[in-house]
Amino acid sequence: MTQIAMKRKKTRPVFLGGVKVGGNAPVVVQSMTSTDTRNVISTVGQIRMLEDAGCEIVRVAVPDREAAGVLADIKKQITIPLIADIHFHYQLALDAIARGVDGIRINPGNIRKDKMVRIARAAKSRGTVIRLGVNSGSLEKDLLKKYGCPTSQALVESALRNLAVVRDAGFDDIKISVKSSDVLTMVEAYRELSEKTDCPLHLGVTEAGSILNAAIKSSVGMGILLYEGIGDTIRVSVTGDPVSEIGVAYGILRALNVRRVGPDIISCPTCGRCEIDLSGLAREVEEKLKGMKSYLKIALMGCVVNGPGEAAEADVGIAGGRGSGLLFKKGKVIRKVREKDFVESLLREIGTMTVGEKEA
Amino acid sequence: MTQIAMKRKKTRPVFLGGVKVGGNAPVVVQSMTSTDTRNVISTVGQIRMLEDAGCEIVRVAVPDREAAGVLADIKKQITIPLIADIHFHYQLALDAIARGVDGIRINPGNIRKDKMVRIARAAKSRGTVIRLGVNSGSLEKDLLKKYGCPTSQALVESALRNLAVVRDAGFDDIKISVKSSDVLTMVEAYRELSEKTDCPLHLGVTEAGSILNAAIKSSVGMGILLYEGIGDTIRVSVTGDPVSEIGVAYGILRALNVRRVGPDIISCPTCGRCEIDLSGLAREVEEKLKGMKSYLKIALMGCVVNGPGEAAEADVGIAGGRGSGLLFKKGKVIRKVREKDFVESLLREIGTMTVGEKEA
Numbered sequence: 001m002t003q004i005a006m007k008r009k010k011t012r013p014v015f016l017g018g019v020k021v022g023g024n025a026p027v028v029v030q031s032m033t034s035t036d037t038r039n040v041i042s043t044v045g046q047i048r049m050l051e052d053a054g055c056e057i058v059r060v061a062v063p064d065r066e067a068a069g070v071l072a073d074i075k076k077q078i079t080i081p082l083i084a085d086i087h088f089h090y091q092l093a094l095d096a097i098a099r100g101v102d103g104i105r106i107n108p109g110n111i112r113k114d115k116m117v118r119i120a121r122a123a124k125s126r127g128t129v130i131r132l133g134v135n136s137g138s139l140e141k142d143l144l145k146k147y148g149c150p151t152s153q154a155l156v157e158s159a160l161r162n163l164a165v166v167r168d169a170g171f172d173d174i175k176i177s178v179k180s181s182d183v184l185t186m187v188e189a190y191r192e193l194s195e196k197t198d199c200p201l202h203l204g205v206t207e208a209g210s211i212l213n214a215a216i217k218s219s220v221g222m223g224i225l226l227y228e229g230i231g232d233t234i235r236v237s238v239t240g241d242p243v244s245e246i247g248v249a250y251g252i253l254r255a256l257n258v259r260r261v262g263p264d265i266i267s268c269p270t271c272g273r274c275e276i277d278l279s280g281l282a283r284e285v286e287e288k289l290k291g292m293k294s295y296l297k298i299a300l301m302g303c304v305v306n307g308p309g310e311a312a313e314a315d316v317g318i319a320g321g322r323g324s325g326l327l328f329k330k331g332k333v334i335r336k337v338r339e340k341d342f343v344e345s346l347l348r349e350i351g352t353m354t355v356g357e358k359e360a
Numbered sequence: 361m362t363q364i365a366m367k368r369k370k371t372r373p374v375f376l377g378g379v380k381v382g383g384n385a386p387v388v389v390q391s392m393t394s395t396d397t398r399n400v401i402s403t404v405g406q407i408r409m410l411e412d413a414g415c416e417i418v419r420v421a422v423p424d425r426e427a428a429g430v431l432a433d434i435k436k437q438i439t440i441p442l443i444a445d446i447h448f449h450y451q452l453a454l455d456a457i458a459r460g461v462d463g464i465r466i467n468p469g470n471i472r473k474d475k476m477v478r479i480a481r482a483a484k485s486r487g488t489v490i491r492l493g494v495n496s497g498s499l500e501k502d503l504l505k506k507y508g509c510p511t512s513q514a515l516v517e518s519a520l521r522n523l524a525v526v527r528d529a530g531f532d533d534i535k536i537s538v539k540s541s542d543v544l545t546m547v548e549a550y551r552e553l554s555e556k557t558d559c560p561l562h563l564g565v566t567e568a569g570s571i572l573n574a575a576i577k578s579s580v581g582m583g584i585l586l587y588e589g590i591g592d593t594i595r596v597s598v599t600g601d602p603v604s605e606i607g608v609a610y611g612i613l614r615a616l617n618v619r620r621v622g623p624d625i626i627s628c629p630t631c632g633r634c635e636i637d638l639s640g641l642a643r644e645v646e647e648k649l650k651g652m653k654s655y656l657k658i659a660l661m662g663c664v665v666n667g668p669g670e671a672a673e674a675d676v677g678i679a680g681g682r683g684s685g686l687l688f689k690k691g692k693v694i695r696k697v698r699e700k701d702f703v704e705s706l707l708r709e710i711g712t713m714t715v716g717e718k719e720a
Contacts (some may be wrong), residue, residue, distance in 0.1 A: 032629065032631055033631065033632060034629065034630045034631055034632070034634070035632060036632050037632040038632075043632075060631075060632060061631040061632030061633045062632075063632060063633045067632065085631065087665045107665070110665070135665075135666055135669075136666075136669065136670070136673070137661070137665070137666025137667070137668075137669035137670040137673075138665055138666050138669050139669065149673060150669070150673070181626045181659075181670055181673075183615040183616060184615075184616060184617055187587070206628075206666065207626045207627055207628045207629070207659070207661065207666065207670055208626075208629075209625045209626065209627045209642065209646075210625075210627070210639075210642050210643065210646060211572070212571065212572065212575055212607075212608070212611075213611060213625060213646075215572055215575045215576050215579065216575050216579045216608060216611035216612055216615060217579075217611070217615050219575065219576045219577075219579030219580045219583060220579045220580070220583035220587075220612060220615040220616060221583075221615070223579060223580030223581075223583045223584055224583055224584055224587050227547070227580075227584050237628070237629040238629055239627040239628065239629055239630060239638060239639055239642045239660075240629075240630075240639045240642075242629065245629075247572070248572070248576060251572075251573060251576035251577070252576055252580060255543040255544075255576060255577050255580040255581070256543060256544060256580060257544055265569045265570075265573060266541040266567045266568075266569065267567055267569045267570070267599040268566075268567045268597070268599065269392065269394065269567070269568075269597040269598055269599055269600075269602065269605075270394045270599060270600075271392055271393065271394055271420075271421040271445065272393060272394070272395060272396050272397040272398075272403075272420060272421030272422075272423060272427065273421045273423045274394070278599060279570075279599055279600045282569065282570050282599045282600075283570065286570060299541075299567070300599075301497070301567065305447045305448075305467070305470070305495075305497070305498055306495055306496075306497025306498050306566070306567065307497070308497075309495075309496065309497035309498050309499070309510070310496070310497040310541055310567055313496070313497075313509060313510070313541075
């Protein structure tokens with residue numbers, strides 16, 4: 001009964017290595033390492049964990065020339081496109097481009113226009129993509145003064161005038177982000193920006209906090225935008241392990257049927273009607289299916305009110321009663337199962353479902 | 361720099377005890393117990409924990425007459441309005457109404473129209489509010505047949521035809537929900553319903569799963585609707601401890617500036633530039649501020665890129681450097697603080713901020 005997703009706004013695609021962002025490409029999930037970039041072993045290790053979790057583009061901080069110096073070394077040990085995150089020093093951007101990164105993110109709030117032109121020319125010669133990464137915490141001083149604080153209009157003005165700078169330099173492989181730590185500001189900024197440019201947009205709520213708060217803010221902000229067809233790549237910013245960002249990102253995309261990756265677990269809030277340990281069941285099933293990329297709708301239901309209905313709509317499901325439950329598959333009851341056998345029975349059925357449930 | 365919230369769609373308010381739902385009332389946060397309702401001690405205990413967390417209306421399952429029999433006893437021990445959740449048996453609804461509950465939720469998918477008329481008359485005589493709680497997992501059989509599966513149109517048709525039944529019985533104190541476990545279906549259903557009725561709407565994504573998945577689905581679904589001004593009361597359904605639902609609910613409302621309750625923590629994702637233990641700091645500050653009802657924006661930032669900007673926009677903030685940080689308050693730097701004193705300094709400043717930061 002999943003409804004179809006909204007029509008996506010058409011953008012002019014860019015290519016990061018083999019990954020297309022924008023145009024008719026799927027919304028790309030990305031993240032950023034939290035390691036010291038100069039520590040190649042730990043950085044590559046974290047990138048590989050991100051790759052395993054489903055991350056499709058990765059960004060690393062480049063705070064100094066030593067960090068820029070290891071980018072080629074990192075790149076050759078990973079399989080997803082590598083982005084260098086640059087602030088303040090244009091020379092670091094030139095270094096990163098020379099090291100062969102797939103893209104750079106520059107912050108127009110802390111890099112001068114004439115330096116941006118030099119970066120754009122270097123990027124053009126190497127086929128490097130540039131993201132103009134505007135951020136509420138580091139907006140140009142004149143815009144802060146003009147608007148009083150980082151409003152959505154200020155973020156959009158920064159994006160558009162810097163877009164003009166790099167475009168005037170003959171450069172066109174551009175993505176844009178206008179992140180704010182305030183969800184409404186971010187929503188309004190992206191909506192306005194998307195009317196004024198056909199550049200692919202990288203969505204994010206910046207500094208969104210620890211995992212649960214980040215999930216809430218990112219889901220609200222990106223959810224509104226994606227529902228309106230806005231957004232070509234997303235990053236959920238979590239204070240903590242970046243690997244946790246990936247599950248949240250796919251959860252948002254799955255909720256709106258923008259992409260169907262991973263298990264979709266439907267489980268009830270276990271009210272006074274519930275006579276099985278549903279919380280435990282949900283936790284165990286989630287744990288066992290961690291890392292699963294195929295889309296599958298799994299219903300874990302505690303009673304007869306909505307249990308049979310939800311289980312029948314799912315690919316596989318349990319409608320629990322007292323100490324036992326009915327096992328459903330593709331809308332049909334397969335058999336009655338004892339509570340202690342729930343997990344094993346579900347996993348056996350899921351194991352037999354491999355055709356037609358891959359990512360849409 | 362927080363932007364103003366969207367204009368809310370006007371609904372005709374209902375009153376549950378002292379709590380107004382709809383009209384110009386704030387969006388009300390509610391939850392449901394997961395205890396055996398017949399166990400009054402554990403049910404009241406859980407309701408008190410929900411109250412402490414900020415829950416404003418509570419619902420309990422009423423699966424049998426024994427559960428209905430204890431409702432008056434529960435009600436006199438709690439301070440927030442009590443709702444009885446009724447399925448299948450209209451007599452349980454009559455029992456609950458007679459026991460003095462503030463509202464009942466009935467499921468039109470499993471209660472016959474003629475019985476609904478009897479419930480509506482009883483509710484009218486006692487001033488009890490009724491929620492018509494339509495749910496994708498328990499839709500009327502004829503609608504399932506007509507639409508093939510629980511589409512948004514099917515949910516709306518169920519709501520409207522049952523609304524007509526209770527209204528024809530002369531009853532008007534009605535809230536409506538059209539919950540689906542599918543986020544897009546739920547969004548479309550509420551959008552359509554809100555055009556066709558002025559009854560207050562209770563928003564929810566049903567069977568949303570464990571805390572993180574529930575936060576994602578609920579934030580996406582309710583976020584889209586609240587952004588459009590739709591929704592008068594919300595419930596986040598979590599498979600697990602219902603107390604955890606309350607923080608998520610306020611997080612969603614805070615993100616859209618619909619209600620400003622509790623601390624809003626802005627903290628960065630600790631990239632390779634970060635030279636303090638920001639994850640640990642964020643965790644500790646979150647833990648220490650648990651249960652705080654006043655709104656306060658707190659920025660915990662790891663480096664100089666966005667740190668000073670975000671900290672200056674917050675009510676209180678730390679912009680960290682190597683082993684120390686600048687303490688900000690209301691846009692001004694107060695002093696430099698060593699990393700080991702971050703938490704204490706922040707809490708001391710927060711303790712001195714008590715005026716003007718209460719719920720908007």
